[in-house]
Amino acid sequence: MANRRRTNEIKFRLADEELDVLQQRMNDTGSKNREAFIRKMALEGYILRMNFTEVREFLRLIFNATSNINQIARRANETRSIYARDVQELSTQFEMLKSEASKTMQVLRKVQTFHDQLKQ
Helix, strand or coil, rough: CCCCCCCCCCCCCCHHHHHEEEEEEEEEEECCHHHHHHHHHHCCCCCCCCCCCCCCCCHHHHHHHHHHHHHHHHHHHCCCCCCCHHHHHHHHHHHHHHHHHHHHHHHHHHHHHHHHHHCC
């Protein structure tokens, strides 16, 4: 305790509803330490926790598509022909990529909008 870096203590009170909101916001950001959460919010104004699920799925689809392209290119070099089902499979994968890219961009736009609102 004597070697504490933070020696100034600030106390404040919350109503039950306010404490519930605080706890919910901590849960939303994955924070476990209330003191650290409140300090960060007071000093920096906001905490942004990113969920990259859509980005990971998008990258997975890209890796799958590029792997399939490489396999088809190898087969085309060996046989000097491309099968219609290969072209259809690639077409389907690229449609999935476009869809996932659209979802990812929507999430990133929401983040940008949130960030812009915080600056105002």
